[in-house]
């Protein structure tokens with residue numbers, strides 16, 4: 357089911373700037389037992405993204421209402437919300453009066469095996485680099501060609517995630533997830549002020565670390581540092597937290613700290 361500006365339909369005006377330029381934002385929200393997980397946080401990030409891109413944000417109450425309407429359709433599902441700068445002319449110049457387009461769509465919940473959570477996943481490094489762009493870093497904007505190219509680098513079904521570096525050889529995140537590692541009893545994740553998406557689950561993991569007085573830092577790191585980590589995991593709104601049990605040829609345990617974060621996250625949903 358798809359709602360475009362509140363109406364059930366499937367077709368978008370070709371002049372929409374979301375289509376023409378990727379001029380917009382999106383959120384991907386898990387629906388579990390009919391409940392929209394982290395809805396408020398997703399709407400806040402959307403609003404923040406709209407402010408950064410100077411798009412008039414649709415009313416958050418209205419978005420929440422439409423989201424609930426879709427969530428009633430299916431107990432387990434994925435809700436995608438897209439907000440674009442709306443219809444415009446051919447050039448980059450934005451129209452004088454902007455009417456944002458909002459698109460909400462319901463998708464099946466991916467059929468991930470339970471052992472990804474318990475035993476971990478295999479990951480690889482990708483060749484495709486993330487561009488450095490402080491004005492877009494952190495925002496979940498619609499321009500995802502880097503992730504599309506990175507994800508096209510492998511088709512081995514044994515590998516569930518690819519890790520991406522920026523142009524300065526720093527490991528930043530996964531193609532669809534944020535990345536954490538544990539080294540010497542501390543949690544580390546990359547800063548996201550030059551590239552990457554400021555994930556909702558990433559933020560929750562950092563909060564949980566602080567709540568439990570678990571040392572956590574944002575710092576850049578290389579592939580070698582990551583390969584020397586004690587434990588690794590990735591997060592996003594649909595998978596929650598997946599431990600990484602293998603990166604390239606190196607094996608990692610699903611260690612006690614990863615298990616702690618998994619349990620804290622599950623309790624905080």
Ligand SMILES: Cc1ncc(COP(=O)(O)O)c(C=O)c1O
Pocket residue numbers: 384503529530531532533534552553554555556557558591592593594
């Ligand atoms: C590139 C990228 N980074 C990080 C994330 C994690 O974000 P969130 O925790 O908000 O789902 C996603 C989620 O889709 C993503 O596509």
